[in-house]
Amino acid sequence: MEKTSDLIGKRRKKIEDLKNKKIDLFPNDFNVAHTVRDIVSSLEGVPGSGTDEDFEYVVAGRMLAINRFGKASFIRFRDRTGQLQAYIRKDKIGDKAYGLFKQLDIGDIIGIKGTMFKTKTGEWTLLAHELKLVCKSTRPLPEKFHGLKDPEKRYRRRYIDLIVNSDVRKIFIKRSKIIQAIRTFLLERDFLEVETPMMQPVPGGAEATPFITHHNALGMDLFLRIAPELYLKRLLVGGFERVFEINRSFRNEGVSSRHNPEFTMLEFYQAYATYEDLMDLTEEMFAYVTEAAAGSTTISYQGATIDMGAKWRRVSLFEALEEYGGVDANLLKDKEKLLEIAASKGIKVTKTGRLGKIITKLFDVLVEPKLIQPTFITGYPVEVSPLSRRSDQDPDLAERFELFIAGHEIANGFSELNDPSDQKDRFLQQMADREAGDQEAHLMDKDYIEALEYGMPPAAGQGIGIDRLTMLLTDSDSIREVILFPHMKPKGD
């Protein structure tokens, strides 16, 4: 039901014409021997004689620009490693091939055999001896100078975005490097990479609404995981003392510039470590990853300069509320007073209205946006940390931290609760909250309790949002800029 535009129609005619000339539009017999990067690096330090008697390269790529003259043309093409200019001369490739070349379009994929020379302006250029069409493109690409700007088209047809917007390509290359660096960092520290279920009978490990799916043969509903946590900790019970998983979790919530229904998280667990050990480890990891992906430990994010290489400030939730939020720490056990403060600042408090929820809500609004430099916030109420170990000093507080950078939560870690009866009580409290109307409260996971009863070594674990970390390291203001195919509503036509 698609309207055939004139441009596409013209190309189709051209394709018919080429077919009639027995030209294979989609061959797969061009043997690429070199990349643009190979060529460029082999020329380093070569002065460039301007002659064409040297080594013959065999490359392929997509044509992005053509400057045609009568009997010669300059083209610009790109492969996965970079861009290169080529010079196509009728007297070099022959009349027949030049005739074919004249019928090619920007966007076509071509193969070239040729040698390198320097143009008068000093640019290394591939002089084609042979030129072959490798894949015909039927649709016109966006304009060369402005590229594709419309965000809707960029996200829906990311492949075009990647062809014409080189900054976009760089973001996803960097994303890959970030994940690779994390993996290397953890593997070097003897962590084991694992995969745990994405379809779970009881969704756990976070406060969130899950997606529901159905297993036909078993006749049962399953839930797409909201976090891998409870399975990774079962592996601690099983004796894998250091595990990590980098993969998708799913939350059935609104879409925004910081939320995609499916997102990528790193979670890792280390036996015999505490949440304080993990703060140290996190500093090391972020310095390592930032250096590996960005080439420096200092980054620029939305105009702010952020130092990822230093030791970061550690401050308790209550102190932060006092310092950044102007909330008297003495009032933090007084629910009525806190509700007054919240109301006076126009902050809406969640349904159950438990003290811990009010405090964290106040924090989210009053403090979080102000934490630009990396900051660990510690001392969370146990009430809002149902999977965390209690502090030995204060049983109302959890041995937990969250990491904030550029005003956003980036990581959440804690010493793990491994006392099965305490864990059971926490689940029961969550179930009560759920009864009271908090639909995101954790569900009872009896199987997990049973696992704890076999004995889980003391441990600490942490989750890091990979998308948000990537946003940070690529200076992106929207999560959609770092997810190749962000969620979009289908557009009917």
Place this chain on the structure above:
RNA sequence: GGGCCGUUAGCUCAACUAGGCAGAGCAACUGACUCUUAAUCAGUAGGUUGAAGGUUCGAUUCCUUCACGGCCCA
């Protein structure tokens, strides 16, 4: 879910305060051109203005509803 903004040629954008034949650049097509690089020069063609309805002699423009997107808020 709410508020504001947007949707015009393949792409990037115009068409204003005031409703009056919908334009430009790039891309495309024809021709010239063997060192261009946002090539240049001459010419040609390209539109159901997101969809549906309304007001009007006349709607890209004003109104209503819907779809999709962006930003902000929840």
